Amino acid sequence: MANEQNDARVHRTVHETEADAPADVVYRLIADTSRWPLYLPPNVQVEQLETTGDTERLRMWATANGQVKSWTSRRVLDPAARRVEFRQEVPAAPVESVGGTWIVTDLGADRSLLTLLHDFTVAGDRAEDVEWVERAVDTNSRAELGNLSALAAGWARLEERVVTFEDSVHVDGPAELVYEFLHRADLWPRRLPHVDRLDLTEDEPGVQVMTMGTRTADGSVHTTESVRVCFPEDLRIVYKQTATPALMSAHTGCWTVRPAAGGGLTVTSRHSVVLREEAIEQALGAQADLARARRHVREALGRNSGATLEAAKRFAESAVPAR
Numbered sequence: 001m002a003n004e005q006n007d008a009r010v011h012r013t014v015h016e017t018e019a020d021a022p023a024d025v026v027y028r029l030i031a032d033t034s035r036w037p038l039y040l041p042p043n044v045q046v047e048q049l050e051t052t053g054d055t056e057r058l059r060m061w062a063t064a065n066g067q068v069k070s071w072t073s074r075r076v077l078d079p080a081a082r083r084v085e086f087r088q089e090v091p092a093a094p095v096e097s098v099g100g101t102w103i104v105t106d107l108g109a110d111r112s113l114l115t116l117l118h119d120f121t122v123a124g125d126r127a128e129d130v131e132w133v134e135r136a137v138d139t140n141s142r143a144e145l146g147n148l149s150a151l152a153a154g155w156a157r158l159e160e161r162v163v164t165f166e167d168s169v170h171v172d173g174p175a176e177l178v179y180e181f182l183h184r185a186d187l188w189p190r191r192l193p194h195v196d197r198l199d200l201t202e203d204e205p206g207v208q209v210m211t212m213g214t215r216t217a218d219g220s221v222h223t224t225e226s227v228r229v230c231f232p233e234d235l236r237i238v239y240k241q242t243a244t245p246a247l248m249s250a251h252t253g254c255w256t257v258r259p260a261a262g263g264g265l266t267v268t269s270r271h272s273v274v275l276r277e278e279a280i281e282q283a284l285g286a287q288a289d290l291a292r293a294r295r296h297v298r299e300a301l302g303r304n305s306g307a308t309l310e311a312a313k314r315f316a317e318s319a320v321p322a323r
Contacts, residue, residue: 199212
């Protein structure tokens with residue numbers, strides 16, 4: 001994939017980090033975008049639009065300087081060279097064009113160098129817009145490389161730290177009402193007992209930024225911040241917590257509403273979490289281990305999302321006349 005031509009308006013950046021992991025392990029982390037919302041702090045959601053051989057097109061949502069931006073990218077993967085080239089097809093303003101390369105270099109046994117190159121242009125090349133993009137690229141690249149390096153260093157136990165599960169309920173009611181209940185999170189404080197407060201903004205249709213106070217089993221309230229991307233045509237809402245409890249370094253999820261095989265609907269809540277192993281003792285006590293932390297997260301998140309599923313079920317079914 002060719003870089004932008006040598007233009008005085010093209011700005012270029014280089015970010016690097018070393019990782020205590022084999023080069024192939026690091027390459028797999030950057031090649032598999034399905035886990036980027038879990039592994040890359042700024043990344044909220046990735047939708048694979050198409051894939052052919054080593055080329056793929058992606059729709060992506062990510063935070064940039066406190067805003068949520070979305071764009072479409074084309075990537076070319078070269079596993080042999082451990083390189084991934086990317087070019088945004090539809091950039092987000094004020095960017096006019098942007099692309100770059102991920103490069104993983106083998107530094108010997110269990111040691112590698114991860115390099116991230118960017119080149120970009122800004123419409124009008126206004127100094128304040130260039131500064132905004134440079135700040136976003138620098139902040140996000142540092143966050144991405146830092147987290148990838150940390151994840152790669154613990155790669156042998158990474159799968160043990162990832163917890164993924166889902167819960168479902170059967171609903172005999174209109175799909176639109178179920179989706180409406182899940183979409184209108186601003187009404188959750190009056191609809192859900194475990195939601196103490198919720199502040200929600202939706203500056204762009206379908207992209208919600210929210211701060212939620214959740215009441216735990218012991219009566220205390222903890223605050224989380226999330227970005228949600230809503231797909232009403234698919235009756236699906238995906239989200240990422242941008243501020244998580246101490247036990248989790250990342251938490252993503254998805255609500256889906258689907259027709260059930262025997263009639264009615266199956267409504268599902270799916271969670272994926274990366275545990276922060278160094279926080280287990282402080283959060284759960286001196287005797288707690290990784291297995292205990294996995295059970296705790298499964299129970300705590302499942303309890304709250306299960307309550308939300310049941311409330312959505314009651315809301316939708318209450319609109320169906322009794323037979």
